[in-house]
Amino acid sequence: MTVPTETSTESAVLDWFERALEQPGEQRKTWLAAQDLPDALRLRVQRLLDTECSLGGFLEHSASAPEPEGFPAIGEHVGNYQLLARLDAGGMGVVYRARRADGSYDQDVAVKLIRPLHLMAAPEFRRQMLARFEQERILLARLQHPNIARILDGGRTASGLPWLAMEFVDGISLTGHCDRDALDLRARLRLFLKVCAGVQEAHRHLVVHRDLKPDNILVTRDGEPKLLDFGIARTLGEDANGDPGATQLTAMTPAYASPEHVRRQPLTTASDVYSLGVLLFQLVAGERPYRLDGLTPAEAERAICDGEPPSLRSVLQRAGDADPSRGERASQLTDDLQHVVAKAMHKDAARRYATAQSLAADIERWLQGKPVLAHPDSAGYRLRKFVGRHPLGVAAGTLALAAVLAASGIAMWQAQQARQGAADLREMNDFLLEVTQASDPFDADRELTLSEALDVAATRIDERFGSRPELAAEIRFGIAYSMLSRYRLDAAEAQLGKALAESRAAFGDDDIRSLRIGDAIAYLRQEQDRGKEAEAGFREVIARLERNRLTDDPLYGIVLGNLGNLYLVREDYRQADPWLRKSMTWFDAHPGAAEKDRVNILSNLAHAAHGLEDLPRADTLYASAQAAMAVAYPQGSPDQAILLNNRALLAEDRGDTQAALALHRQSLAMRRKVFSSEHPMTLTALTNVARVSLDVGEARQALPIAEDAGAMADRVYAEVPNGRHASTWATVADVRLANGDTTGAAAALRRADTVRDTVKDPAPSMLAYLEKVRARVCTTPAACPAR
Known part of the structure; x- marks a missing residue:
């Protein structure tokens, strides 16, 4: 009790x-x-x-x-x-x-x-x-x-x-201002966009308001809304146990509180997005979605968490005769706007808009007469929820599916005629449903993972879309990125090469879709240990974006960061830092755009500062990045795993090996959750846990971990040489030596030397690590393997 x-x-x-x-x-x-x-x-x-x-x-x-x-x-x-x-x-x-x-x-x-x-x-x-x-x-x-x-x-x-x-x-209050001045629907939405801008600014500083309601948003005489009363706001990423007075008070306004807030669950920016959805509902309909007056707390919780609000149209039509202004708004209402409100107020926080800026962007699209990105739940959504119950081995495939779905939206945007665009979308969605159904054990001889189903789908693209290169390129790019994420480099190269040719044929060399594929190919070259080609590829994409005045597209900020990351991998921190800073400057100037990529750039900036031996700055940047990632990736992610690994390396440099080991273990657990057991990301973490376990005196516990890492490295890097392969075997040598196996240590060091000779541009840190292990193994000439 x-x-x-x-x-x-x-x-x-x-x-x-x-x-x-x-x-x-x-x-x-x-x-x-x-x-x-x-x-x-x-x-x-x-x-x-x-x-x-x-x-x-x-x-x-x-x-x-x-x-x-x-x-x-x-x-x-x-x-x-x-x-x-x-x-x-x-x-x-x-x-x-x-x-x-x-x-x-x-x-x-x-x-x-x-x-x-x-x-x-x-x-x-x-x-x-x-x-x-x-x-x-x-x-x-x-x-x-x-x-x-x-x-x-x-x-x-x-x-x-x-x-x-x-x-x-x-x-006066937001709703009071709208009613007093009898604002029409479009004027109310333009006012709401400014509210979203204020909320987005708070979120950019990792502040969740937690009590957004009309009385906390006053509109000045010149029509500018102002957010007030941050009395129960809190900062994401802070220790909730550290200051009860600041973080544990649970006051709220139930009528505007999200389901997770009502249930007293941890809150993210998604909770504020829900409250914005309620505000938007009220601005359009003239009343709140739920009537809670007279309800007990338990009844109110059920209404908010389990009940379905009435449709905007039904509320406006019901009140239209008594209130002409509502009748006028009913005539302006469309299904798209109803979908926007429904997405903002979705019970599932993961199904809402990712940011207040994303919600505002969809409203902007509606005001401009463009298609919105919000769509009602569908059979595809239910199928994806089923796949979500089988996470092992399919995470990367799921990301690819999301990318392909986004590509479907891009196809719609580019369609010259609405009818043709709708037909294209149906054709692509039919293909995607076939992909999903391929993982159904009732349709196959066994239950395939979604990743396997996407591999099968790749073989059908030519047959299904042979005469439609503009559609083939978009779908092929999403599937290729899944392959690249799963380290299926040869398969990814084949698909990306075809996708680039199809995209250039359909859209031209300088179209943003072709350049996005070019960025992916450059990243592929980086993973193939073809660093000079990767650098040239990234620089070419940057030059084309600048030449064609496409620098406001998120791809520009992303590829600047990718070039900086390439220099990080080479351990050329002096070149990495300015490119990463340039990328961060772009993201700071475009708040809300590709927020998860911005967080990753922040993490890489911390890594660059670490490499430049500016440890205080590195620690500060890592802390900021980790807090931001808690918002961007509430369930964990590969990027969070990388951040944990890098913070562990910083702890090692500061001499705190116990803290470093704990962070490496967290990183390994997160990677195992997301990736298959045979992935370089998993291997890196496994090797680090073995290496640091040795540093804290746990040589016996480190041995089976190191042996598993060595065997995995031989499988993962069987086709593509990589410096991490050599480092892994150096760790095996070090651990065997610590356990008294000098013969086994010498054999492992020979294996590391053999692998090192196949690497084109070995990193200085890898070479230094091999020599440090060699000095320990070669205590006698007999023990030292010949070079």
Whole structure:
């Protein structure tokens, strides 16, 4: 049985107290009595409500009511500001209009202080409130955006109470502004785009608002929305156990809260995207999707998590006769816009828009009369969910399927006639369903993985799309990338070569689709240990993008980073760093574009700083990248595994081998989850675990790991020479020697030397590692293998 801690109890008290304050004053006691709460918790909340009442209705009535000792009154100074009037109050704070009073300049601001009631609460409760208030001040200081109310100043009063001064927003709520000015549908959507821009800026700084609602978005007289009240916001990637006051408070507004928020599950930016979806529903329909008034918490949770909201069209049609403005919006509504709202509000966080910027981009497409990317759930989605229950060995194939589906959308965009585009899409989707069904054991003699099914599909492209090179190129590229991810290099080369020829024939040498394939071929050359060809390939793609003024396409930022990564692999950190910086500059100038690629560039920048021996900067960049990856890859990914590996190498350089071993083991576990057992990514992690296990004195445990790595390296690199193959056998030699097997160590070192001789451009670190192991093995001439 789990015993509630004092912290969790105080958090629950605050949560329910804030919910009670949202009820009309005369109904709070009745509402609280109707909730399904433990008696002790209900009593604590009721006492807070009674105390609030005893203060003379301070928050609902005048500012002249009794106040706690040391709490500033109207007319008094807080810092350099004089309090003029109370503006608003919430569960945590009270906000005053104030004016700069030191003669420097004339400026009205909003000054926020902790509610007087909380200052008289139990010590732990009071500590949480102070910590939460401080958290809001820290988060706001990070955010500078025209659609976020800026923090201007902060400090403590003479009695030690924290305060912060914010930009004074003279406006009304988002929905109130739309209704007062009778905005039509398109005007409401253009206003909503600015809200998305503010939310995206917060997410870019890894800040999740967690309480987006109309009252927290005020629209100024000149029509600019401003996000307010980051009181329950939190930073992604921070240690939730480190500061309960800042991260464990669970206050929310249920009507706008995501299913995972209602269930008290960990939150990501997807939760804010859901809240944006609810806001969008309300702006279009004129009411919220769920009616929660009078429901118990359990009933409200079921409604939000399991219930289906009415369609926008049905709500607008129902209210159209009584409200002409809604009838007008109903006439402008299309199925595409309904799909956009449904995608933003999807129960499954993974099915929502990846970012607020992605949601805004689809609305922009709708406003411009272009097809949107949101689509309703389909048989294909259900099939992919089935495949998701069999993850081993199919992760790379699933990524390829997503790439091919995206290619379907690209085909639609490029179609000159809507009818032809629809026919193309149906033809490609039929092919994709055939691919998926090939993994069904009822249609085959055994259950194929999706990766195997894609390999089969590659043999059918010529037959199915022989006369349609524009479609063949797109599908072939997705399947080839799957092969490349699975280290099927020869097969990938065959498909990419055909895809490039088909794309150039259909679209031309300088079309973005042809250049994307060129980038993939350059990466293939890198994996084939053909570094000079890879470098030339990346540089050619960059030059064509620049020459054709395509530098706003995400491919440009990606290929800059790919060239930088090539130099990283060569351990040429001085060349890698400027290319990676240039890539990061591009992503910073294009927020929301290919966010996962941006995170990977950040990780590679950390690796470059490490190589340049700027260890403090490397550590800072690694920490930022790891926090960002927690957002981009909540279930883990190969890129996260690489980051863990690189942080482990940094820990080694700092002499913390125990921490390094723990990180290498985490990286290995993540790679085994994503890749097959016979993949270079798995092999690299396996070798590192063996090597560092030896460093911490676990020679016996390292032996079977090293032997497995050596055998795997011979299989993985059977066709393509690679320096990692030689490093693996050097590790085997080192581990055998530590276990007393000098003969076996010499044999392993000979194997490492043989492999090294086949590598065209061996990395300096690999050569240095071989020599370090050789020095340990060659303690006597007899033990040293001949060179």
